[in-house]
Amino acid sequence: MATSVRPDLEDVFRREYSRVVGVAARVLGSRDQAEDVAQEVFLSFGRSRVPAGEAGGWLSVAAAHTALNLIRSGRRRASREETVAAADTAVVPDVADTVLTREERSRVRAALATLPRTQAVALVLRHSGLSYAEVAAALDLSPGSIGTTVRRAEAALREELNRHASSD
Amino acid sequence: MRHPTEGVLRRLVDEPAGVSDADRAHVAGCDTCLRALDEIRADAELVGAALATSGSSAVDTDAAWARFSTAPASAPAPVFRPAPTAAPARWRTAVRRPAVAALGATVLLAGAGVAAANDWLPIFQAEQIDPIAVTSADLVQIPDLSAYGDLQVVREPEPEQVADAAAAEERTGLAVPEVGELPEGVTGDPTYQAAGVLEATFTFSAAKAAQAAAAEGEVLPPTPAGLDGSRLRLQAGPGVAAMWAQPTGVPTLVVARVGAPTVASSGVPFETVRDHLLSLPGLPENVAQQLRGLAADAGTLPLPVPAELVTSSTADVDGAEATVLTSRDGLFAGVVWVEDGVMTGVAGTLSADELLQVARGLR
Numbered sequence: 304m305a306t307s308v309r310p311d312l313e314d315v316f317r318r319e320y321s322r323v324v325g326v327a328a329r330v331l332g333s334r335d336q337a338e339d340v341a342q343e344v345f346l347s348f349g350r351s352r353v354p355a356g357e358a359g360g361w362l363s364v365a366a367a368h369t370a371l372n373l374i375r376s377g378r379r380r381a382s383r384e385e386t387v388a389a390a391d392t393a394v395v396p397d398v399a400d401t402v403l404t405r406e407e408r409s410r411v412r413a414a415l416a417t418l419p420r421t422q423a424v425a426l427v428l429r430h431s432g433l434s435y436a437e438v439a440a441a442l443d444l445s446p447g448s449i450g451t452t453v454r455r456a457e458a459a460l461r462e463e464l465n466r467h468a469s470s471d
Numbered sequence: 472m473r474h475p476t477e478g479v480l481r482r483l484v485d486e487p488a489g490v491s492d493a494d495r496a497h498v499a500g501c502d503t504c505l506r507a508l509d510e511i512r513a514d515a516e517l518v519g520a521a522l523a524t525s526g527s528s529a530v531d532t533d534a535a536w537a538r539f540s541t542a543p544a545s546a547p548a549p550v551f552r553p554a555p556t557a558a559p560a561r562w563r564t565a566v567r568r569p570a571v572a573a574l575g576a577t578v579l580l581a582g583a584g585v586a587a588a589n590d591w592l593p594i595f596q597a598e599q600i601d602p603i604a605v606t607s608a609d610l611v612q613i614p615d616l617s618a619y620g621d622l623q624v625v626r627e628p629e630p631e632q633v634a635d636a637a638a639a640e641e642r643t644g645l646a647v648p649e650v651g652e653l654p655e656g657v658t659g660d661p662t663y664q665a666a667g668v669l670e671a672t673f674t675f676s677a678a679k680a681a682q683a684a685a686a687e688g689e690v691l692p693p694t695p696a697g698l699d700g701s702r703l704r705l706q707a708g709p710g711v712a713a714m715w716a717q718p719t720g721v722p723t724l725v726v727a728r729v730g731a732p733t734v735a736s737s738g739v740p741f742e743t744v745r746d747h748l749l750s751l752p753g754l755p756e757n758v759a760q761q762l763r764g765l766a767a768d769a770g771t772l773p774l775p776v777p778a779e780l781v782t783s784s785t786a787d788v789d790g791a792e793a794t795v796l797t798s799r800d801g802l803f804a805g806v807v808w809v810e811d812g813v814m815t816g817v818a819g820t821l822s823a824d825e826l827l828q829v830a831r832g833l834r
Binding site: 313316317320321324325328329330332333334337338341342343345346347349350365368369372375376403407408411412415426427429430434435436446447448449450451452453454456457458460461464 | 476477478479480481482485486489511514515517518519520521522523524529530532535536538539540655656717723779780800802820821
């Protein structure tokens with residue numbers, strides 16, 4: 304381990320790791336790959352001079368970007384989880400009455416990578432449990448605009464799902 | 472009072488306390504807003520469900536920290552290949568740490584790798600590099616050279632890891648650039664890679680090209696005299712590289728030197744080949760435009776740069792004009808330049824300034 308990395312790295316790592324993995328996993332749909340992304344993100348963080356107070360937001364944004372880039376570049380590998388899930392069951396029951404097929408999930412993820420980047424990142428951070436104020440601070444946006452940004456992203460993704468459903 | 476915006480309604484779904492009392496009171500008594508709220512809530516739940524991850528086991532932070540801080544020095548197989556390979560898919564599938572490694576490798580390989588990836592581009596001796604901005608859509612559209620003739624790889628570069636800089640030099644005849652002072656955070660000993668020369672020949676086939684164009688529903692421009700059956704010999708390499716990695720195996724700094732690509736023609740002048748290739752159907756107009764705009768002396772290597780992800784600029788490295796690439800998220804950067812027929816690149820998870828300092832300090 305490099306000794307010249309920032310001294311607060313371990314503290315920040317232990318505090319933020321699980322959230323960073325959560326953000327990447329929402330984008331990628333795979334815990335394994337999300338942990339790889341998290342390792343990369345902390346590596347970059349360790350070499351950065353991001354103030355400790357902004358670490359949480361910076362890490363979440365970096366995780367979302369890195370994961371979105373993976374999807375966008377098409378370099379995401381088919382994960383073990385997906386293969387297992389495919390063999391297991393095609394339909395996974397979710398919250399409320401929402402039932403999505405595996406194919407619909409991957410369609411949403413693919414569409415996510417084509418959204419304007421700020422929309423995609425705001426959406427992922429919000430669904431990863433960051434508050435509106437936290438999302439706003441991390442993206443340097445006004446808190447009042449987050450609802451609109453997230454709403455636009457969700458409407459676009461729902462349209463993407465509908466578009467395919469009606470063309471089937 | 473007018474209806475609150477959709478953004479306000481969206482926040483009402485997650486954080487009612489963040490919405491003003493007046494807005495909440497309005498929504499509670501407004502059918503229009505309540506209907507809109509239902510739809511917004513349904514969309515939010517749908518997307519939330521789509522993004523939910525299977526497997527709810529808790530993240531093991533201790534194990535993750537152990538991996539991060541004490542991973543053995545024997546990192547995963549280096550994904551970087553210092554010389555072009557015949558098919559981009561080959562190194563892509565070798566990528567283990569996708570984001571960092573792929574970009575690091577792309578930055579360095581693009582220059583040389585372009586000869587392999589878009590075989591028809593560099594029909595010349597590379598003397599300088601100019602980035603051309605492409606989108607991923609453009610890349611998909613760029614015609615595959617094999618549709619216009621026969622590409623035969625005569626010599627494979629066979630990249631391999633070697634014990635040290637001396638072994639790399641012995642195999643390739645190229646000295647591994649020595650880094651003067653390592654940037655902060657880059658530590659340990661590098662691993663060394665060496666690769667031989669990649670050589671391929673390409674034989675134009677007017678018949679094959681016409682067939683490819685017809686399949687696309689396009690009409691092929693007339694083939695210039697002498698082009699049908701003429702041959703080009705593409706060469707790149709050899710190459711050497713030194714790579715520093717974090718204990719996790721993620722490369723932090725890669726310094727590489729590669730024999731810049733050259734193309735020899737069996738008699739057809741460069742301009743004829745270039746103009747014909749640029750006129751082929753399927754090449755996106757904005758890409759063709761940029762290629763046409765490059766220096767006409769057959770010495771400029773077009774470096775395709777994914778405009779959505781990377782920004783490019785130029786800087787001086789000891790008198791040579793270098794191309795500086797920086798990923799838009801600021802996590803990676805690379806510097807590449809050509810001097811005396813040798814292309815040198817420095818890339819890593821560092822800032823462009825740090826990399827330029829490394830580049831200027833190379834011995």
